[in-house]
Amino acid sequence: MTGFLSFIPRAVGQGIPLLFGCTGEIITEKSGNLNLGIPGVMYVGAISGVIGSFFYENSVGDGSMNGFLAIMIPVLCSLLGSFLMGILYCFLTVTLRANQNVTGLAMTTFGVGFGNFFGGSLIRLSNLDVPTIALSKTSAYFSATLPFAKKLGWFGEIFLSYGFLAYTGVIIAVATAVFLKKSRAGLHLRAVGESPATADAMGINVTAYKYNATVTGCMIAGLGGLYYVMDYASGVWSNDAFGDRGWLAIALVIFTIWKADIGILASFLFGGLYILYLYIPTGMEHMELKELYKMIPYVVTSIVLIVTSMRNRREDQPPASLGLNYFREER
Amino acid sequence: MTDSNAAVSMRNITKNFGKGGYANDHVSLDIYKGEILSLLGENGSGKTTLMNMLSGIYYPDSGEIYIGSKQVSINSPKDAYDLGIGMVHQHFKLVDVLSAAENIVLGLSGKLDMKNARETIQKICDRYGFDVDLDKKIYNMSVSEKQTVEIVKVLYRGADILILDEPTAVLTPQETKKLFEVMRNMKDDGKALVIITHKLDEVMEISDRVAILRRGEFIGTLITKNTDPQEMTDMMVGHRVELNIERPEPLDPKPRLKISGLNITNEEGLQKIRDVDLSINSGEILGIAGISGCGQKELLEAIAGLQKVDSGSIIYIDDDGTEKELVGMDPVKIKNLGVSLSFVPEDRLGMGLVGNMDLSDNMMLRSFREGSGVFTDRKEPHKRAEKIVKQLHVDTPGIETPVRRLSGGNIQKILVGRELYQRPKVLMTAYVVRGLDINSSYTIYDLIVFQKLAGTAVIFVGEDLDVLLQISDRVAVLCDGHINGVLDGRKATKSEVGLLMTSLKEGTRDGE
Numbered sequence: 138m139t140g141f142l143s144f145i146p147r148a149v150g151q152g153i154p155l156l157f158g159c160t161g162e163i164i165t166e167k168s169g170n171l172n173l174g175i176p177g178v179m180y181v182g183a184i185s186g187v188i189g190s191f192f193y194e195n196s197v198g199d200g201s202m203n204g205f206l207a208i209m210i211p212v213l214c215s216l217l218g219s220f221l222m223g224i225l226y227c228f229l230t231v232t233l234r235a236n237q238n239v240t241g242l243a244m245t246t247f248g249v250g251f252g253n254f255f256g257g258s259l260i261r262l263s264n265l266d267v268p269t270i271a272l273s274k275t276s277a278y279f280s281a282t283l284p285f286a287k288k289l290g291w292f293g294e295i296f297l298s299y300g301f302l303a304y305t306g307v308i309i310a311v312a313t314a315v316f317l318k319k320s321r322a323g324l325h326l327r328a329v330g331e332s333p334a335t336a337d338a339m340g341i342n343v344t345a346y347k348y349n350a351t352v353t354g355c356m357i358a359g360l361g362g363l364y365y366v367m368d369y370a371s372g373v374w375s376n377d378a379f380g381d382r383g384w385l386a387i388a389l390v391i392f393t394i395w396k397a398d399i400g401i402l403a404s405f406l407f408g409g410l411y412i413l414y415l416y417i418p419t420g421m422e423h424m425e426l427k428e429l430y431k432m433i434p435y436v437v438t439s440i441v442l443i444v445t446s447m448r449n450r451r452e453d454q455p456p457a458s459l460g461l462n463y464f465r466e467e468r
Numbered sequence: 469m470t471d472s473n474a475a476v477s478m479r480n481i482t483k484n485f486g487k488g489g490y491a492n493d494h495v496s497l498d499i500y501k502g503e504i505l506s507l508l509g510e511n512g513s514g515k516t517t518l519m520n521m522l523s524g525i526y527y528p529d530s531g532e533i534y535i536g537s538k539q540v541s542i543n544s545p546k547d548a549y550d551l552g553i554g555m556v557h558q559h560f561k562l563v564d565v566l567s568a569a570e571n572i573v574l575g576l577s578g579k580l581d582m583k584n585a586r587e588t589i590q591k592i593c594d595r596y597g598f599d600v601d602l603d604k605k606i607y608n609m610s611v612s613e614k615q616t617v618e619i620v621k622v623l624y625r626g627a628d629i630l631i632l633d634e635p636t637a638v639l640t641p642q643e644t645k646k647l648f649e650v651m652r653n654m655k656d657d658g659k660a661l662v663i664i665t666h667k668l669d670e671v672m673e674i675s676d677r678v679a680i681l682r683r684g685e686f687i688g689t690l691i692t693k694n695t696d697p698q699e700m701t702d703m704m705v706g707h708r709v710e711l712n713i714e715r716p717e718p719l720d721p722k723p724r725l726k727i728s729g730l731n732i733t734n735e736e737g738l739q740k741i742r743d744v745d746l747s748i749n750s751g752e753i754l755g756i757a758g759i760s761g762c763g764q765k766e767l768l769e770a771i772a773g774l775q776k777v778d779s780g781s782i783i784y785i786d787d788d789g790t791e792k793e794l795v796g797m798d799p800v801k802i803k804n805l806g807v808s809l810s811f812v813p814e815d816r817l818g819m820g821l822v823g824n825m826d827l828s829d830n831m832m833l834r835s836f837r838e839g840s841g842v843f844t845d846r847k848e849p850h851k852r853a854e855k856i857v858k859q860l861h862v863d864t865p866g867i868e869t870p871v872r873r874l875s876g877g878n879i880q881k882i883l884v885g886r887e888l889y890q891r892p893k894v895l896m897t898a899y900v901v902r903g904l905d906i907n908s909s910y911t912i913y914d915l916i917v918f919q920k921l922a923g924t925a926v927i928f929v930g931e932d933l934d935v936l937l938q939i940s941d942r943v944a945v946l947c948d949g950h951i952n953g954v955l956d957g958r959k960a961t962k963s964e965v966g967l968l969m970t971s972l973k974e975g976t977r978d979g980e
């Protein structure tokens with residue numbers, strides 16, 4: 138039972154970056170943009186926050202930090218970083234109508250490189266022996282829980298042991314689901330992703346919707362990167378530590394059949410699979426099995442992709458114009 | 469300059485897509501309330517382009533548009549709706565996964581209140597006699613239902629100038645009749661209606677006035693009751709066209725294909741063909757009538773070997789009497805027997821031609837297996853392409869132009885021309901003149917009749933019943949995958965066929 142009790146919060150913690158990425162990509166894909174740059178965007182979101190808080194922590198020195206600034210500076214820097222990535226993607230694919238797949242993959246390569254470059258630079262600046270940046274003071278603000286959470290036993294551990302960004306992620310996912318289902322703008326967004334020509338003929342500004350959805354999606358995804366560094370990794374940045382969570386987030390979008398509310402549980406499930414290998418006893422003499430267990434999330438992703446591609450219901454299909462650029466006067 | 473009674477006046481509208489030649493060249497047109505205006509013209513004469521400029525899809529290069537007496541600028545579909553102009557496009561602008569009601573309210577602003585919207589929509593439906601299930605998803609709808617949603621959508625936005633782009637192209641005669649009733653209701657309600665079409669009998673039936681365009685130029689308007697199809701055709705084409713299809717008696721008809729007990733289930737598990745028995749003779753045109761999606765495609769594809777068959781047999785009988793079973797045979801082998809399928813689907817480029825390749829390369833798609841050696845022979849296909857361009861009057865800048873850039877009608881000519889060039893033993897054509905103007909249509913009908921005289925067994929799937937009854941020696945009527953009857957093409961009437969198309973009753977009356 139104690140094993141299980143510690144498993145749940147860790148699974149959720151692993152799942153939150155996926156949830157941000159997945160929600161962001163759902164909004165993006167609903168506009169018909171297949172943004173394969175999400176892994177890169179999450180990297181940029183993370184490193185931008187790290188840069189912001191690195192300079193703030195250094196400027197304060199040994200003095201005490203202002204809690205508001207300690208949170209707002211990394212959050213705003215992260216949002217700005219992923220906002221710029223989103224704008225870049227939109228400018229290339231919506232305005233210049235570049236191929237979405239190529240653009241997305243290029244942005245992932247760029248984003249990872251950008252993160253590692255500035256990560257490496259900061260590591261040089263901090264003159265430490267280990268190749269990491271530790272922002273533990275900032276992290277303390279990000280991972281702060283409600284003061285009474287510890288006193289509530291298992292309930293507190295499972296539901297209240299997370300920093301504020303985790304709850305933000307869940308709230309954003311629920312809000313996204315409601316937005317897509319109930320609001321007029323959500324209806325229009327779905328129409329843009331399904332059939333931009335129709336949306337255009339109905340007087341919906343396709344370009345504006347694509348820009349807004351993609352940029353918003355990138356900013357949400359970027360927060361996932363920030364959460365990972367500041368909360369999950371306790372403020373420790375090391376190059377490439379974020380790994381392939383971005384790709385898992387994109388796979389999750391298909392798994393959740395483009396529904397943000399399903400994304401909440403699905404990302405926790407995947408978060409659990411990601412760390413499951415730590416909880417399967419292997420014994421000391423069979424350490425190689427651990428490496429096999431690490432494959433679980435990828436094997437499940439593959440299976441899920443196969444199963445989802447066999448479904449036939451029209452409502453469960455990807456947005457019909459996903460990956461296609463729209464040009465009104467094309468004949 | 470403008471007529472103050474007109475709902476819309478277009479003056480000297482010019483639009484150039486930059487591909488040589490004007491899509492519209494100084495066109496002036498008036499549209500009145502309480503009137504149905506037909507816009508008539510061949511393919512590429514600029515009818516749709518002209519109306520797209522009214523509905524905000526395109527913006528004119530020069531010229532003025534007046535609503536009432538006020539000059540306006542229509543930059544987007546939204547501007548058009550704000551001015552009360554609504555257009556029902558030929559290719560429906562609907563979102564498949566949304567319901568009818570959701571599609572209708574799409575693009576409006578304000579809080580989303582489906583209950584309220586639904587009541588308003590219902591009122592519009594009752595007023596004009598539309599019949600539509602508001603909660604039905606678009607992908608579950610028939611073409612006619614989709615069209616109804618489109619029209620209601622335009623009305624819901626308060627449009628009082630309605631433009632319908634070839635609305636009858638996809639409807640059965642019964643559905644067309646219903647549409648015309650609704651159109652008359654709207655006209656009586658004081659709305660201005662424009663119908664783009666190239667079916668002359670419909671122009672005569674529904675419209676009060678006809679405006680004719682030819683190659684982007686405005687030729688003139690006629691009062692419908694003072695004109696006749698021949699005059700309209702002459703104005704449209706610019707020279708005299710014979711509106712008759714020759715129907716010589718079949719020469720020495722011999723059984724060519726024998727289909728018996730054919731059953732086909734498609735990928736989605738729906739039975740598309742049920743117990744079909746049919747024989748097709750050489751030197752004869754067999755017309756197949758039926759509303760779209762009732763099994764024509766599956767039947768033709770089964771003969772061509774492209775469709776899996778559940779049970780039944782398709783026997784091919786050669787000139788010397790040898791019989792071959794086509795079911796289960798490789799499509800390439802079937803093709804080598806001389807069975808040719810020129811299926812012309814809605815998406816002309818989707819099947820048969822590659823849009824990004826030029827004319828001669830598209831010819832090669834058919835001939836690349838011929839010849840020997842590793843390298844392809846490019847000269848022969850080039851000659852072939854030149855010949856087709858010349859014979860069928862394909863309007864193209866050159867043989868090297870990617871097919872994608874040609875207009876729909878010209879693409880179709882190339883597709884049909886290529887199939888006919890093979891001198892097939894069995895020629896299957898479906899919707900071969902869909903979207904083609906009258907001149908090209910008749911050129912193609914002539915080519916098909918020519919094939920028949922050469923002894924080819926022709927299967928002709930068409931949607932225009934008038935033509936089907938004019939060209940076919942026999943007409944088989946499909947309804948929900950079942951042959952509801954085979955009629956004599958020379959004796960059958962349109963209403964007879966129309967009835968068999970829609971009723972599931974057994975009404976076999978063999979015409980042989």
